[in-house]
Amino acid sequence: MSENLIVPTMAEMMAEGKQPEILFWVGSAGSYDDRAKKITRAFVKILNKANVNFAVLGTEESCTGDVAKRAGNEFLFQMQALMNIELLNAYEVKKIVTCDPHSFNCLKNEYPSLGGKYEVIHHTQFLQQLLKEGRIDFNKETYKGSRITFHDPCYLGRANQEYEAPREVLSQTNAEIVEMKRSKSTALCCGAGGGQMFKEPEKGDMDINVLRTQDALETKPSIIATGCPYCNTMMTDGVKFSEKESKVKVLDIAEIIANAQDL
Amino acid sequence: MSFLPNILFAIILFLGIGFFVKNVKKLIRNIKLGQDIDRTDNSSARWKNMAMIALGQSKMVKRPVAGFLHILVYVGFVIINIEVLEIIIDGLFGTHRVFSVLGGVYNFLIGSFEILALLVVVAVVTFWIRRNIIKIQRFWKPEMKGWPKNDANYILYFEVVLMSLFLLMNAADFHLQHVAGGFGHYHEAGSFPVSQIIAPIFDGMDNSAVFMIERAAWWLHICGILVFLNYLYYSKHLHILLAFPNTYFANLNPYGQFDNLESVTNEVKMMMDPNADPFAAPADPDAVPAKFGASDVQDLNWVQLLNAYTCTECGRCTSSCPANLTGKKLSPRKIMMDTRDRLEEVGKNIDANGGKFVDDGKSLLNDYITPEELWACTTCNACVEECPVNISPLSIIVEMRRYLVMEQSAAPMELNNMMTNIENNGAPWPYSQMDRLNWKNE
Ligand code: SF4
Numbered sequence: 194m195s196e197n198l199i200v201p202t203m204a205e206m207m208a209e210g211k212q213p214e215i216l217f218w219v220g221s222a223g224s225y226d227d228r229a230k231k232i233t234r235a236f237v238k239i240l241n242k243a244n245v246n247f248a249v250l251g252t253e254e255s256c257t258g259d260v261a262k263r264a265g266n267e268f269l270f271q272m273q274a275l276m277n278i279e280l281l282n283a284y285e286v287k288k289i290v291t292c293d294p295h296s297f298n299c300l301k302n303e304y305p306s307l308g309g310k311y312e313v314i315h316h317t318q319f320l321q322q323l324l325k326e327g328r329i330d331f332n333k334e335t336y337k338g339s340r341i342t343f344h345d346p347c348y349l350g351r352a353n354q355e356y357e358a359p360r361e362v363l364s365q366t367n368a369e370i371v372e373m374k375r376s377k378s379t380a381l382c383c384g385a386g387g388g389q390m391f392k393e394p395e396k397g398d399m400d401i402n403v404l405r406t407q408d409a410l411e412t413k414p415s416i417i418a419t420g421c422p423y424c425n426t427m428m429t430d431g432v433k434f435s436e437k438e439s440k441v442k443v444l445d446i447a448e449i450i451a452n453a454q455d456l
Numbered sequence: 457m458s459f460l461p462n463i464l465f466a467i468i469l470f471l472g473i474g475f476f477v478k479n480v481k482k483l484i485r486n487i488k489l490g491q492d493i494d495r496t497d498n499s500s501a502r503w504k505n506m507a508m509i510a511l512g513q514s515k516m517v518k519r520p521v522a523g524f525l526h527i528l529v530y531v532g533f534v535i536i537n538i539e540v541l542e543i544i545i546d547g548l549f550g551t552h553r554v555f556s557v558l559g560g561v562y563n564f565l566i567g568s569f570e571i572l573a574l575l576v577v578v579a580v581v582t583f584w585i586r587r588n589i590i591k592i593q594r595f596w597k598p599e600m601k602g603w604p605k606n607d608a609n610y611i612l613y614f615e616v617v618l619m620s621l622f623l624l625m626n627a628a629d630f631h632l633q634h635v636a637g638g639f640g641h642y643h644e645a646g647s648f649p650v651s652q653i654i655a656p657i658f659d660g661m662d663n664s665a666v667f668m669i670e671r672a673a674w675w676l677h678i679c680g681i682l683v684f685l686n687y688l689y690y691s692k693h694l695h696i697l698l699a700f701p702n703t704y705f706a707n708l709n710p711y712g713q714f715d716n717l718e719s720v721t722n723e724v725k726m727m728m729d730p731n732a733d734p735f736a737a738p739a740d741p742d743a744v745p746a747k748f749g750a751s752d753v754q755d756l757n758w759v760q761l762l763n764a765y766t767c768t769e770c771g772r773c774t775s776s777c778p779a780n781l782t783g784k785k786l787s788p789r790k791i792m793m794d795t796r797d798r799l800e801e802v803g804k805n806i807d808a809n810g811g812k813f814v815d816d817g818k819s820l821l822n823d824y825i826t827p828e829e830l831w832a833c834t835t836c837n838a839c840v841e842e843c844p845v846n847i848s849p850l851s852i853i854v855e856m857r858r859y860l861v862m863e864q865s866a867a868p869m870e871l872n873n874m875m876t877n878i879e880n881n882g883a884p885w886p887y888s889q890m891d892r893l894n895w896k897n898e
């Protein structure tokens with residue numbers, strides 16, 4: 194059932210005296226969360242297909258500390274960061290790609306002043322590059338006739354001003370791309386950020402993910418595209434809450450591409 | 457005796473400006489109660505921000521109706537200042553419309569002031585209707601009761617009065633300029649596209665009565681402006697001044713980038729260094745141990761305090777906040793209003809105690825802002841993106857969370873569990889680090 198993925202670790206590469214071009218930072222969600230693991234696998238399939246020279250840290254990877262920082266625990270964050278930086282620097286990592294906008298933001302913006310300076314790319318940006326260079330292609334028939342709406346993750350969009358890469362990738366699918374009334378810089382949060390993923394929301398009239406899913410459902414999509422494992426969970430729950438799961442799928446952009454690759 | 461009005465004018469002007477300067481000094485003193493933060497880098501980007509956002513109103517127009525009306529009032533305000541300059545010179549030296557030597561240019565200026573004054577009235581009336589009749593939601597949140605609500609309306613009334621006085625003054629002036637055989641020093645000067653329509657109401661009136669009306673309107677107009685100037689300090693309308701420094705000193709980093717506390721870096725490095733001697737005396741035994749995060753206004757940095765004074769209470773932040781939209785208690789606008797209110801309270805305390813703050817048993821945290829509000833934030837930056845004057849309510853929320861977590865260990869239980877997991881397993885979930893690569897074979 195599970196086809197074999199080629200996933201070299203940094204340690205293995207080092208033992209062979211090799212240095213990968215890119216480190217794939219899997220992130221905690223991508224490593225442990227059942228739904229997010231599928232995104233990780235989809236992305237690796239693409240990397241394998243495009244012959245990207247990459248490696249992961251594997252069991253040496255640890256939490257970036259991002260969620261601790263947003264929750265206010267600067268100690269824990271910096272402990273994680275300094276530990277990770279030591280490891281990354283020991284492996285002489287130059288370039289990092291990740292499927293998680295929170296890790297992306299943290300590694301890109303908050304690690305440098307602690308001594309971790311890397312070129313950090315979000316996987317939608319990387320996919321955009323691979324497509325541009327013609328290193329991947331996919332079956333354009335797969336999405337003919339579907340409607341896709343993209344939910345901007347706060348930490349990719351507003352936090353780092355990346356609105357185009359995911360849209361450019363989606364524009365290649367041959368599907369109809371529809372925008373929600375709140376999109377790009379005015380996109381509504383999925384409700385998971387700032388540590389909310391790990392706690393019950395404060396008292397209110399409804400949950401944020403339900404409201405955000407309403408925004409998405411108003412566009413009558415067949416697929417809600419995401420670029421963040423947490424957004425994916427929140428939107429999936431929102432779709433279930435609206436009892437639309439038979440009609441609307443929530444898929445990461447990596448999955449959308451991988452699914453059409455007949456892999 | 458004929459100098460009496462000039463002297464009286466000079467005294468009023470002196471008092472009006474003097475009181476304003478006194479308040480500005482207090483304002484600066486209060487802002488400086490904040491922690492230091494360096495915002496002197498990259499001055500070209502900062503000037504550009506100020507030009508685009510404060511002067512060019514680039515973020516205002518994201519909501520086109522309010523944005524357009526606001527630009528009318530704003531341009532009216534800026535342009536009318538040229539008129540005020542003339543009024544001051546006339547008042548001090550007893551001249552009449554000194555700038556009229558500019559001839560055609562002057563006619564053009566006065567003409568455009570009048571048209572703008574009329575447009576300002578139209579805009580202000582629309583604003584009033586939006587607030588009080590259409591009741592646009594963001595103006596009717598719980599934090600907008602009492603003073604904040606009245607403050608907004610007062611200024612609207614004030615503007616109508618000031619503009620009406622201005623037009624009335626011009627109308628009377630126009631009338632007197634055209635009295636057959638001339639009247640006093642009212643020589644012909646200026647062009648009056650709007651007020652000449654009002655002028656006929658003076659037809660048949662005694663010239664000296666019209667003169668009285670002109671003088672009264674003139675005095676009330678300039679006194680009104682001085683009152684307005686001094687009202688600013690007590691009002692959200694302070695933004696007409698502070699929007700400029702506020703956009704200049706605003707954060708230039710990506711919104712997602714939170715600062716790394718240096719005090720923490722030092723401690724963490726010590727903890728992680730196997731060679732560090734845990735019993736070594738700290739370098740400076742008198743050093744006050746750094747407080748982590750913020751529980752009161754003095755713990756915030758001065759830019760955050762400047763933000764609080766600049767907030768226009770427009771509620772754009774709150775109307776885009778996902779927590780607020782779903783009925784949670786958090787309102788980023790309230791965070792800013794609370795910060796300003798507390799800062800004012802601290803300032804008054806300092807004034808009352810001869811220049812030193814005496815503990816009043818209160819703090820920004822709990823007395824103004826509750827942990828429930830703070831924990832509802834998703835750190836999504838929607839508020840920061842929306843704010844027309846580049847305020848970051850989020851930065852204050854994060855500082856206060858830091859205090860709750862690092863000084864008080866008062867995070868919600870689930871977050872504590874999450875953090876313990878990170879500490880023990882290197883992941884927010886309770887899974888072994890050895891299982892990190894399991895996805896590979898599933
Ligand atoms: S960052 Fe926090 S306060 Fe600001 S809009 Fe988002 S949830 Fe609301």
Ligand code: SF4
Pocket residue numbers: 766767768769770771772773774788789792842843844845846847849
């Ligand atoms: S913080 Fe900005 S957006 Fe929010 S009320 Fe104040 S001025 Fe308006």
